[in-house]
Amino acid sequence: MKSLKQFAVSAAALGVALGLSFAAQAEMMIGFSQIGSESGWRTSETASIKAEAEKRGIDLKFSDAQQKQENQIKAVRSFIAQGVDGILLAPVVETGWDQVLKEAKDAGIPVVLVDRGVAADDSLYLTKVASDFVVEGALAAAWLAAETNAVCDVVELQGTVGSSAANDRKAGFESVVGNFPAINIIRSQSGDFTRSGGKEVMESFLKAEDGGKNICAVYAHNDDMALGAVQAIKEAGLKPGTDILIVSIDAVPDIFKAMADGDTNATIELNPHLGGPSFDAIAAAKEGKDVPKWIKANGPLFLPDTAAEEYKMRSK
Numbered sequence: 001m002k003s004l005k006q007f008a009v010s011a012a013a014l015g016v017a018l019g020l021s022f023a024a025q026a027e028m029m030i031g032f033s034q035i036g037s038e039s040g041w042r043t044s045e046t047a048s049i050k051a052e053a054e055k056r057g058i059d060l061k062f063s064d065a066q067q068k069q070e071n072q073i074k075a076v077r078s079f080i081a082q083g084v085d086g087i088l089l090a091p092v093v094e095t096g097w098d099q100v101l102k103e104a105k106d107a108g109i110p111v112v113l114v115d116r117g118v119a120a121d122d123s124l125y126l127t128k129v130a131s132d133f134v135v136e137g138a139l140a141a142a143w144l145a146a147e148t149n150a151v152c153d154v155v156e157l158q159g160t161v162g163s164s165a166a167n168d169r170k171a172g173f174e175s176v177v178g179n180f181p182a183i184n185i186i187r188s189q190s191g192d193f194t195r196s197g198g199k200e201v202m203e204s205f206l207k208a209e210d211g212g213k214n215i216c217a218v219y220a221h222n223d224d225m226a227l228g229a230v231q232a233i234k235e236a237g238l239k240p241g242t243d244i245l246i247v248s249i250d251a252v253p254d255i256f257k258a259m260a261d262g263d264t265n266a267t268i269e270l271n272p273h274l275g276g277p278s279f280d281a282i283a284a285a286k287e288g289k290d291v292p293k294w295i296k297a298n299g300p301l302f303l304p305d306t307a308a309e310e311y312k313m314r315s316k
C-alpha cells in the first residue's frame, strides 16, 4: 500500500519518466467537471486542483455539478465545444457515461477520471487517478476486527448511491468481515457522503437498535458522515468512540480533532492532491506517450495517538 509520499514520488517520477515539462503544459486549456462540495474532502480536492492549475499556468475551466450527473454531462459537452486540451471528470456515479466519453474521444480530447471510476470500457478514457476503495474498505474492516476481537454488530453509513467510492468501500469491507462470523453488518444505508446525511441515518439506526445499545461500531464511508454520526450518538446520550466505535475514510482535519477528543477511533487517508498527476497524464497523452490506465494512491490508517499532532499540522 503506497503512502502519500510514495504516491507523490511515483507521480512525480511518472511525470519525469514521461519527459514532461511544466512549460509544455502552460498553454493547455483543461475542463474540470467536479461533483459538487458535499464533503470537506471534496472542497479540499477542488482547492488543490485549482491551485495546481494556477501553479502550472493551465487555463482551468471549472464546473460544479451540484451532485447531478446531467450537469456533469452538460459540462463535458461544453468543454468539447470549447476545444479544450483535456478534461478532468470526477464521476458522481459509475454508470451512464459511455455516450459522452465517446463524444470526447471522437473529438480527440483525453478524459482523466479523478477520484472516482466509471463502469465504461477503459478505452473511453485516458486514465483514472484515484485510490483503491476496496483496499480502504478492507483496511477499515481489518482495524475493526482487531479492535473488537472480531465480535461486533456494526452499522454502515454508505456514500452516494451508485458511486464507485461507495460500491467499492462496501465491497472491500465485506470481503474482510466475511471471514469473521461474529462481525455482523446489522444496518447499512446511504448518508450521501454528507454530515447531515450521516446524522439523519445514524439517528434512525439508534432508534431502530434500542437507542444504540445493540450497536458496537459505525463504519462510515467518509469522515463527514462519521462526524454527523458523532452528533447523533451524543444526542442519544451515548459516548461516541467509547460506547460506539467509529471508523471512517478521508482523513479531513476535523476528524483528527474528533479523534483527539475521543469521539472517533480511526480514519484512512484519501489524497486530495490529484491535479498534478492528472495534468501530467494529459500532457503525456498529447506528446503521444503511454499512460497507465490507473494512477493509484492509497493512504495509511490514522489512530488517536497521533490525532492532535495531525490536526495541528493539517488545520494550519
Ligand code: GZL
Residues within 6 Å of the ligand: 038, 039, 040, 041, 042, 115, 116, 130, 131, 165, 193, 221, 222, 223, 224, 249, 250, 270
Ligand atoms: C473518494 C471521493 C469521496 C470522498 C467523500 O475518492 O469520491 O467523495 O471519500 C467525497 O468525502 O464525497
